[in-house]
Amino acid sequence: MSGVNFIDTIVVRRSLNKGTSSVSESTSPAEFMGGQNKENTEDRMKLAGDLWIMSGKGTTRIKLSDMEKTKSVDIKGHYISTGKGTGRIRL
Numbered sequence: 001m002s003g004v005n006f007i008d009t010i011v012v013r014r015s016l017n018k019g020t021s022s023v024s025e026s027t028s029p030a031e032f033m034g035g036q037n038k039e040n041t042e043d044r045m046k047l048a049g050d051l052w053i054m055s056g057k058g059t060t061r062i063k064l065s066d067m068e069k070t071k072s073v074d075i076k077g078h079y080i081s082t083g084k085g086t087g088r089i090r091l
Contacts, residue, residue: 009026010026010027011024011026011027012024012027045064049064050063051063052064053067075091076091077090077091079091
């Protein structure tokens, strides 16, 4: 017996051209926190070049190359709360 991937079976109807036409297509997985999104963001920053970024109500400016890169935290071993905050699961 083989499994069925339900992601491939979900079809979404999208509106195009100011709502005058529509197209039906299968869904794609949303990956806004994955590695692919991080690579896309880094590529976009390289295309932008070395920009000035305004901060502090527009009174201070920082170069994009001088900004610190954020580090992603390993969530293994941390707890998340479940239910109404009474239970917890270890990741």
